[in-house]
Amino acid sequence: MSNNTRHVPVMLQRCLDMLAPALAEPGAVVVDCTLGLGGHSEALLSAFPEARLVALDRDPEALRLAGERLAPYGDRATLVHAVYDELPQVLARLGLPRVQAVLFDLGVSSMQLDEAERGFAYAQDAPLDMRMDQTTGISAADVLNTYPPGELVRILRSYGEEKQAKRIVSAVVRERAKEPFDNSARLVELIREALPQAAKRTGGNPAKRTFQALRIEVNGELACVERAVPAAVQALAVGGRIAVLSYHSLEDRLVKQVFAAGASNTAPPGLPVVPERYQPRLKLLTRGAELPTEEEVAENRRAAPARLRGAERIREDIA
Numbered sequence: 001m002s003n004n005t006r007h008v009p010v011m012l013q014r015c016l017d018m019l020a021p022a023l024a025e026p027g028a029v030v031v032d033c034t035l036g037l038g039g040h041s042e043a044l045l046s047a048f049p050e051a052r053l054v055a056l057d058r059d060p061e062a063l064r065l066a067g068e069r070l071a072p073y074g075d076r077a078t079l080v081h082a083v084y085d086e087l088p089q090v091l092a093r094l095g096l097p098r099v100q101a102v103l104f105d106l107g108v109s110s111m112q113l114d115e116a117e118r119g120f121a122y123a124q125d126a127p128l129d130m131r132m133d134q135t136t137g138i139s140a141a142d143v144l145n146t147y148p149p150g151e152l153v154r155i156l157r158s159y160g161e162e163k164q165a166k167r168i169v170s171a172v173v174r175e176r177a178k179e180p181f182d183n184s185a186r187l188v189e190l191i192r193e194a195l196p197q198a199a200k201r202t203g204g205n206p207a208k209r210t211f212q213a214l215r216i217e218v219n220g221e222l223a224c225v226e227r228a229v230p231a232a233v234q235a236l237a238v239g240g241r242i243a244v245l246s247y248h249s250l251e252d253r254l255v256k257q258v259f260a261a262g263a264s265n266t267a268p269p270g271l272p273v274v275p276e277r278y279q280p281r282l283k284l285l286t287r288g289a290e291l292p293t294e295e296e297v298a299e300n301r302r303a304a305p306a307r308l309r310g311a312e313r314i315r316e317d318i319a
Helices: 012-023 039-047 060-076 084-093 110-114 140-146 149-160 165-178 184-194 208-219 221-235 249-262 294-299
Strands: 029-032 052-057 077-081 099-105 236-246 282-284 307-313
Touching (some): 012 099, 012 307, 029 039, 039 052, 039 060, 039 099, 084 099, 099 221, 140 149, 140 165, 149 165, 149 208, 165 184, 184 208, 221 236, 221 249, 249 282, 249 307
Parallel strands (some): 099 236
16 A cells, blocks of 8 residues: 555645645745654645645654655655654754744554554554554553553553443453463453443444553653643744644643633733733634544544644744
8 A cells, every 4th residue: 555545634625724824925834743654744745835844753664654755845845753742852953943834633643553563453463562653662562561550540541531441450460460461462352351241332442442541651642742732832933823633532632721721811810901921822723623524534434533723823922
């Protein structure tokens, strides 16, 4: 499968339309914080022929494949091996104190899901890895085999919103004492056996929530989002725009909180006139979170959980 056929960018036209007003001027810089296979980045370079792209990804293989895809755009595209919460350092190295647009497409990429050996997909047996950057960090197997039971319960509850976390963790602890976990099929089977019948009948594959929780823990995803989205807002020039695609409620809630805080005035209550330094820095571009159309979901099932939020920077910070 080629890059182009196996990766369908989610809510692509809506993202382009949302960022377009910020990218009208020649030399505008757009940052794709989650390059993946480069679908959104390619569309941005094509739609805005005088814009410059800076694209980040923690996955070396994604950078290689996207680099081939974006090669025709030459030096208009700068690809950087970095996690998206490293955005301030990346922009500082490139001498870019302000940018005109930022895009995040959060979660696991199509490439990572489609390559069985990465261990992200619960539908096929594979090593329990789940690292987005396989050159560093702990794997999902390390988490399952070494974390204390209480910590595993917390992770499944907090990151997977798994109501049966205690049952699953009890089974994991019992089984890892016999033999460490190293593959996904054994974990999926254990989860099926651990859950009560009623829990198996709701919400799709019963392993889905556990796999999500492990993936978030292995890659520090929520902590990255907590740091990265405020940093991206800070990097925007006045008139700059940010668009964020989230795929589960935990990510979306963090994005919503950052945008809501930026769009609120911070004046003490009771002031007759709100001074400039307390005025909102952001204008929201979406009412709540926008969803993909039914047509898009029918064509690309991975778009189904997507939630899009956008904001525009309307003033600088004033000390």
